[in-house]
Amino acid sequence: MAAHTDPAQLPRRFIKLAEAKTLTTLSTSEIYRRIAAGTFPTQVNLGPKSVAWIEAEVLAWCEARIAASRGETV
Template identity: 60%
Template sequence: MNAAKIPDDVEFIKIAEVRRITGLGTSTIYERMLAKEFPGQVKLGPKAVAWIKSEVQAWVKERISASRPG
């Protein structure tokens, strides 16, 4: 992603918050990431990763839209 296109208000969230927002377990999150069915994580350091909150929220909204008829 081009740095010029990244919004200034990006918020990183850790796995516990991703689990809370999605209702998914850690293993399921990583399985769906590997299958390219869930937003990828951002490496913050040698042993630290996080997700972009808006991407996780967009994923949730897509699931809601896909599960509702019409």
């Protein structure tokens, strides 16, 4: 059985779009498409022109995709 990352156990850290893209290998447009569909973590507004994602939420999303591809539940 694979070990899964519990977002509650990770320190909260903001990541910018470039890092979210690196972690997921998704394009910018695909990330925003999935946010609109409610299937990707939403960003946090840091200021008038700045947003970021919570790293633990993006990692949990990645873990869920891995588990789903292997028929596991998270």
